[in-house]
Amino acid sequence: RSEPSDEVEIPLPPPTNPPTRVLDIDEKTPDAHVPRDPRLIRLTGVHPFNVEAPLSALFNEGFLTSPELFYVRNHGAVPEVKDQDIPDWEFSVEGLVERPLTLTLRQLIAEYEQITCPITLVCAGNRRKEQNQVRKSKGFSWGAAGVSTALFTGVAMSELIKKARPRKGARYVCMEGADKLPNGFYGTSVKLNWVMDPNRGMMLAHGMNGEMLRPDHGKPLRAVIPGQIGGRSVKWLKKLIVTAAPSDNWYHIYDNRVLPTMVSPDESANNPKWWHDDRYAIYDLSTNSAVAYPAHEEQVCLKAGPEKYRAKGYAYGGGGRRVTRVEISIDKGQTWRLADIDYAEDRYREAEQTLFGGRLDMSWRESCFCWCHWSLDIPTLELADAKDIVVRAMDESMNIQPKEMYWSVLGMMNNPWFRVTISKEGDYLRFEHPTQPALMPGGWMERVKKAGGNLINGHWGEKLDGEEGKA
Amino acid sequence: RSEPSDEVEIPLPPPTNPPTRVLDIDEKTPDAHVPRDPRLIRLTGVHPFNVEAPLSALFNEGFLTSPELFYVRNHGAVPEVKDQDIPDWEFSVEGLVERPLTLTLRQLIAEYEQITCPITLVCAGNRRKEQNQVRKSKGFSWGAAGVSTALFTGVAMSELIKKARPRKGARYVCMEGADKLPNGFYGTSVKLNWVMDPNRGMMLAHGMNGEMLRPDHGKPLRAVIPGQIGGRSVKWLKKLIVTAAPSDNWYHIYDNRVLPTMVSPDESANNPKWWHDDRYAIYDLSTNSAVAYPAHEEQVCLKAGPEKYRAKGYAYGGGGRRVTRVEISIDKGQTWRLADIDYAEDRYREAEQTLFGGRLDMSWRESCFCWCHWSLDIPTLELADAKDIVVRAMDESMNIQPKEMYWSVLGMMNNPWFRVTISKEGDYLRFEHPTQPALMPGGWMERVKKAGGNLINGHWGEKLDGEEGKA
Numbered sequence: 001r002s003e004p005s006d007e008v009e010i011p012l013p014p015p016t017n018p019p020t021r022v023l024d025i026d027e028k029t030p031d032a033h034v035p036r037d038p039r040l041i042r043l044t045g046v047h048p049f050n051v052e053a054p055l056s057a058l059f060n061e062g063f064l065t066s067p068e069l070f071y072v073r074n075h076g077a078v079p080e081v082k083d084q085d086i087p088d089w090e091f092s093v094e095g096l097v098e099r100p101l102t103l104t105l106r107q108l109i110a111e112y113e114q115i116t117c118p119i120t121l122v123c124a125g126n127r128r129k130e131q132n133q134v135r136k137s138k139g140f141s142w143g144a145a146g147v148s149t150a151l152f153t154g155v156a157m158s159e160l161i162k163k164a165r166p167r168k169g170a171r172y173v174c175m176e177g178a179d180k181l182p183n184g185f186y187g188t189s190v191k192l193n194w195v196m197d198p199n200r201g202m203m204l205a206h207g208m209n210g211e212m213l214r215p216d217h218g219k220p221l222r223a224v225i226p227g228q229i230g231g232r233s234v235k236w237l238k239k240l241i242v243t244a245a246p247s248d249n250w251y252h253i254y255d256n257r258v259l260p261t262m263v264s265p266d267e268s269a270n271n272p273k274w275w276h277d278d279r280y281a282i283y284d285l286s287t288n289s290a291v292a293y294p295a296h297e298e299q300v301c302l303k304a305g306p307e308k309y310r311a312k313g314y315a316y317g318g319g320g321r322r323v324t325r326v327e328i329s330i331d332k333g334q335t336w337r338l339a340d341i342d343y344a345e346d347r348y349r350e351a352e353q354t355l356f357g358g359r360l361d362m363s364w365r366e367s368c369f370c371w372c373h374w375s376l377d378i379p380t381l382e383l384a385d386a387k388d389i390v391v392r393a394m395d396e397s398m399n400i401q402p403k404e405m406y407w408s409v410l411g412m413m414n415n416p417w418f419r420v421t422i423s424k425e426g427d428y429l430r431f432e433h434p435t436q437p438a439l440m441p442g443g444w445m446e447r448v449k450k451a452g453g454n455l456i457n458g459h460w461g462e463k464l465d466g467e468e469g470k471a
Numbered sequence: 472r473s474e475p476s477d478e479v480e481i482p483l484p485p486p487t488n489p490p491t492r493v494l495d496i497d498e499k500t501p502d503a504h505v506p507r508d509p510r511l512i513r514l515t516g517v518h519p520f521n522v523e524a525p526l527s528a529l530f531n532e533g534f535l536t537s538p539e540l541f542y543v544r545n546h547g548a549v550p551e552v553k554d555q556d557i558p559d560w561e562f563s564v565e566g567l568v569e570r571p572l573t574l575t576l577r578q579l580i581a582e583y584e585q586i587t588c589p590i591t592l593v594c595a596g597n598r599r600k601e602q603n604q605v606r607k608s609k610g611f612s613w614g615a616a617g618v619s620t621a622l623f624t625g626v627a628m629s630e631l632i633k634k635a636r637p638r639k640g641a642r643y644v645c646m647e648g649a650d651k652l653p654n655g656f657y658g659t660s661v662k663l664n665w666v667m668d669p670n671r672g673m674m675l676a677h678g679m680n681g682e683m684l685r686p687d688h689g690k691p692l693r694a695v696i697p698g699q700i701g702g703r704s705v706k707w708l709k710k711l712i713v714t715a716a717p718s719d720n721w722y723h724i725y726d727n728r729v730l731p732t733m734v735s736p737d738e739s740a741n742n743p744k745w746w747h748d749d750r751y752a753i754y755d756l757s758t759n760s761a762v763a764y765p766a767h768e769e770q771v772c773l774k775a776g777p778e779k780y781r782a783k784g785y786a787y788g789g790g791g792r793r794v795t796r797v798e799i800s801i802d803k804g805q806t807w808r809l810a811d812i813d814y815a816e817d818r819y820r821e822a823e824q825t826l827f828g829g830r831l832d833m834s835w836r837e838s839c840f841c842w843c844h845w846s847l848d849i850p851t852l853e854l855a856d857a858k859d860i861v862v863r864a865m866d867e868s869m870n871i872q873p874k875e876m877y878w879s880v881l882g883m884m885n886n887p888w889f890r891v892t893i894s895k896e897g898d899y900l901r902f903e904h905p906t907q908p909a910l911m912p913g914g915w916m917e918r919v920k921k922a923g924g925n926l927i928n929g930h931w932g933e934k935l936d937g938e939e940g941k942a
Contacts, residue, residue, distance in 0.1 A: 193670065258869055260798065261798070280795065286868060322750070325750065336732055338731050364664070365664070397756075398755070399868075402871060402873035402875070459929075
């Protein structure tokens with residue numbers, strides 16, 4: 001490892017074009033104070049605001065995502081905080097501590113060391129539409145763009161907890177936001193041991209890609225919990241509460257869980273024990289990947305085109321674990337090819353500098369908290385003979401995406417092999433992704449279901465008789 | 472969590488019956504000084520000594536394994552250390568450090584805090600025989616008993632490294648044993664960052680279940696690296712070397728790797744680049760499980776027997792991650808049942824005491840470094856209608872065992888669903904495990920292959936036509 005230097009070229013945010021006007025569609029909602037990008041795809045009607053970018057638009061931005069395309073998961077109305085009030089935003093550190101603290105954002109910035117770090121956030125529901133195609137879950141239909149990356153600036157969460165001095169018996173840090181919801185303020189918890197572990201990199205952030213957090217992303221202060229599902233990164237943060245038990249917040253109990261697959265929606269509604277078993281709470285992300293190109297409905301001309309097609313996509317691991325391989329099959333998993341991986345995050349490790357007012361120093365850390373991009377050149381003629389492209393990633397702990405979907409009642413953490421189908425239409429190849437987000441029609445899963453196929457027959461619903469080709 | 476107390480009943484080692492005599496078979500080998508238990512199954516002929524216990528015998532011992540049944544992976548001859556020389560065993564901490572140390576085991580015990588902790592070790596080759604049935608790998612045939620648990624006593628590795636004071640640029644800790652092999656002393660490395668992380672619990676151990684390490688287990692001093700493959704827990708430890716790069720020891724490079732699945736034995740032999748890519752080195756274990764009962768060739772009488780059969784087995788996660796569910800299917804994965812899990816390791820968390828001369832204090836730690844045992848009652852009549860029992864585990868990061876095998880050239884980290892077949896013979900059900908260890912015949916994989924089945928057709932080699940029952 002070479003000496004740290006200011007000379008290393010680190011990825012910087014893509015050009016941003018901050019929305020300045022409130023969209024007509026938002027005018028009659030409680031979010032009428034929030035300007036937004038019209039490209040975002042709304043997943044839960046007009047309000048609350050839950051959105052992902054079109055997958056190609058997200059991927060084309062590169063490693064870092066501009067705040068206006070960064071996915072959003074809001075449970076209710078966005079708290080309104082005027083710019084002049086930001087420095088006075090108050091939050092507390094309380095509970096099982098010797099020295100409870102209340103401080104303002106002004107103090108947080110003035111009195112604590114500021115750090116900057118690239119972190120990928122992923123919604124636990126990323127790719128949930130696929131689960132909903134197999135069997136309706138209790139969650140709305142994310143496509144594969146519930147993932148975004150930014151440079152966050154703020155303070156290590158451990159600094160505040162240390163200052164407050166946890167008492168004997170303290171094991172959890174609960175977080176609570178300012179978003180008042182039908183079941184109380186949004187809140188959740190993580191383990192105190194994790195908060196104190198520098199390798200886990202948990203922070204309180206006020207900056208995102210060098211600017212103040214925007215309203216949908218927690219303005220003016222949020223938790224950022226790297227390597228874990230987005231649902232733990234509480235926005236509009238008001239409280240850190242050190243406790244002996246996990247959060248009893250409604251959203252901690254009834255959201256962000258993978259119940260065992262045999263628990264049906266009815267069973268989960270009738271039997272609260274499933275929700276109160278902390279073993280089923282989701283913390284780390286699991287290994288996942290998706291294809292960005294070929295895009296859904298992309299066409300490739302077999303005549304006059306280039307000899308090779310460059311397939312591209314993303315992959316990420318959980319809990320700071322690096323994706324160590326991405327493999328592609330064009331024969332349904334019988335044989336695999338190794339994709340190239342670009343880990344842009346690694347380029348920051350060589351740098352040691354101040355960025356956006358925070359110290360960027362990842363040289364000492366072994367964990368990976370960002371997505372990577374993969375690519376593979378495939379001869380076009382081979383694609384023309386194939387029925388599909390599937391991709392799977394494996395992390396440094398040899399956790400691999402399975403072929404089978406693990407369906408669960410909330411439809412979270414969906415991570416089977418990502419499959420794009422290929423159909424030959426005259427001189428063209430046409431590609432289909434598994435689904436399209438929200439209620440948008442399209443995708444091979446919908447098509448297969450309509451044709452009477454059983455999506456969980458182990459062959460993506462294809463008929464086993466009459467199967468052509470190399471099956 | 473209740474107050475720590477001495478009253479908690481913690482699992483203690485099973486009765487041990489230390490072998491006192493050298494077996495005839497060992498008399499002509501370099502290990503003629505090592506008494507051994509004749510029940511152990513030899514996996515590589517007579518010498519070197521690589522063994523696992525019969526799976527039932529291992530499982531019947533319970534949570535902790537007696538040293539005489541604890542699996543052994545030796546690359547060569549066992550260094551002979553006479554009892555009177557043990558206190559003078561010398562080892563060093565050197566390399567990129569301010570203060571290189573040489574100390575004796577006497578000093579290690581007298582001058583450092585002693586700790587005791589239950590830790591499961593697992594060979595990276597556990598269950599490799601299944602890989603060898605699919606396609607011959609470059610490794611010998613472990614069954615599913617390459618896993619054992621003991622209470623290890625010794626010193627946190629971080630204490631020694633701190634004392635030696637790593638210098639700037641230090642990133643790895645290499646370890647070297649006293650076992651001289653054709654390619655040098657056995658050695659490997661782990662990341663310095665991990666060594667210094669108390670949650671990873673790496674230690675130097677001289678005690679095992681309250682007695683001195685026995686010769687096959689590293690007498691008088693070994694590394695114990697919890698949550699990682701056994702191959703990192705260097706035995707007969709002589710050196711800790713702090714470095715800027717991973718170990719260049721032959722065994723670190725050419726062993727304990729999962730090369731990408733498309734790399735054939737020939738390709739791996741012809742192209743060294745595969746071995747030198749650190750991304751393919753194995754550190755953390757991956758999620759795994761196996762059935763102990765029904766045992767291989769066990770018979771269950773349908774007449775006059777009990778109405779329910781209690782299936783039992785083990786599961787473990789990697790990197791300290793807890794197994795949060797174990798699921799059983801008797802219809803080939805179409806539906807699943809939730810097994811009960813007994814995490815004996817948790818009982819030590821409530822205790823805080825001195826055990827075997829070391830401080831046992833796991834109250835502060837969130838990680839799980841031991842196997843768990845699962846069980847599930849299945850109505851015998853349902854078993855009689857089923858063709859097989861499959862089991863899969865999932866860890867707290869939602870890493871689940873896949874249905875498919877990930878074959879690789881060294882055949883390591885095999886962790887697909889563990890499957891036991893059922894055949895009805897008159898009034899009896901007969902069960903078959905996938906394989907038997909070493910060259911022992913038996914198991915459904917061998918039977919299916921002989922019948923011309925393709926083990927990787929996605930149905931364990933069963934024919935898709937003529938398939939009876941609920942398929």
